[in-house]
Amino acid sequence: MSRTIWFRTVRAQAEVKVVVSSFALVLALSLSQVPAQETPRIPDDARWKSVFAPCPGPLIVDLPEVVEVELGVLPKTVSRRALGLWAASLRREVIIQDRAIVLARSNSGMLDIPRDGTRRTLTWIQALTGEQSERLMGGGVWASDLPTDAQTSLARGFYGMKGLLEDLVSGEPIRCRLEPILRVLVPGRPGEKDRELGIYPGADFGDPASAAKERPGLGPEEPLNVKASEDGLDFGDGAVHKVKDLVVKIQKEFGRRYDYDNRLAEAKLFVKGRFSRVAMETALDKVLRVLPFAERTVDAKHEVQEQIDRLLGDLARRETDKAKAKLYESLIKSPGRAMTAGQLRELFPEFGKGVASDTRVTVSLELGLRSQGIGSWDLPDRFVDGRLVKSSMAKNARITLRP
Secondary structure, eight states, rough: OOOEEEEEEETTTEEEEEESSSSSHHHHHHHTTBBBOOOOOOHHHHHHHTTTSSSSSSEEOOOOOOSSOOOOOOOOOOOOOHHHHHHTTTTEEEEOOOOOOEEEEEEESSGGTTTTTTHHHHHHHHSHHHHHHHHHHOOOOOGGSSOOOHHHHHHHTTTTTTTHHHHHHHHHOOOOEEEEEEEEEEEEEEOOOOEEEEEEHHHHHHHHGHTTTOOOOOOOBBOOOOOOOOSSSEEEEOEEEEEEHHHHHHHHHTTTTOOGGGGGGGGGGEEEEEOHHHHHHHHHHTTOOOOOOOOOOOOHHHHHHHHHHHHHHHHHHHHOOHHHHHHHHHHHSSSSSEEEEEHHHHHHHHSTSSSSSOOEEEEEEEEEEEEEEEEEEOOOOOETTTEEEEEEEEEEEEEEOOO
């Protein structure tokens, strides 16, 4: 699976499209022309305290070892749905206990499938109702109208795309649609490498802002509210603790001795609010539980390709341009069709203006899931050669589904 996102650097006054497999690579590619100064790291306590400020306590979170991207911000009023989607981006499950909220790693449902996205996405697409499937392949479906599993899958895919994740969590308009993608291999000149170019027939998706005016709102959601213990150990607004240090602290406070898997001793937890002994013991039992070793059931690669081909076939049948539909159908049956750039340009005039018409190219068909919000979001400021660089990212991403 790869992701296409749109990146804009204000200083350069230019827009660049980059196909990447990780969000961190976008920043590296976009700002690698000149050496950048190191951005001071925010201490863990301050970073996570800011992230979870809107979330009520008592709260205990199993923190990821490394977070390479800017985290999405939780809404001011945090609902069970909102926190669940935000946590899913880090592969965490929300567990509401009697006296605490727990975010623990999980291998259940959409959290079990690797972040590569293809199998995860196909799973929820196949579970859609007829009406939802029709909209997903047609004019698009609002993410907030999709089932919980689908939204959870999107949240995992939006890891590293702060603006889209925040909109999904807050219930803001994000329109999703399945689209065909043409991959065109252009042979390089002598001494040069071949180039792969993309053609995206779904360019008519447009800005969803006007369509969003007709979209019904998400409706009021009940905020999360867990009653704090009346006495016990109070962590205030929150702090990051290593497991080994937290265990020492609670042993001293509660006068008990605890055993745990010492492989987790250096793992970090964010703890907020007041915990009684029972509340803390129950929460740590969830957070420090090691996921079981088990065989993963995965469809064979050819079976995944068959699912993709069926969806591409549905899109081909919906194509109103008969010549394009015929091309799609032929590429499903025989991937890697050879043709001239001129022949391809007759169907898709936007294709490679710099490619000579008589150049023999190889064309393949792939399936993409487009997710588009409204506007863009600002990336963290960077200093390059002592100059401030402000950048933004369009709320527009395309996941390419590959077996």
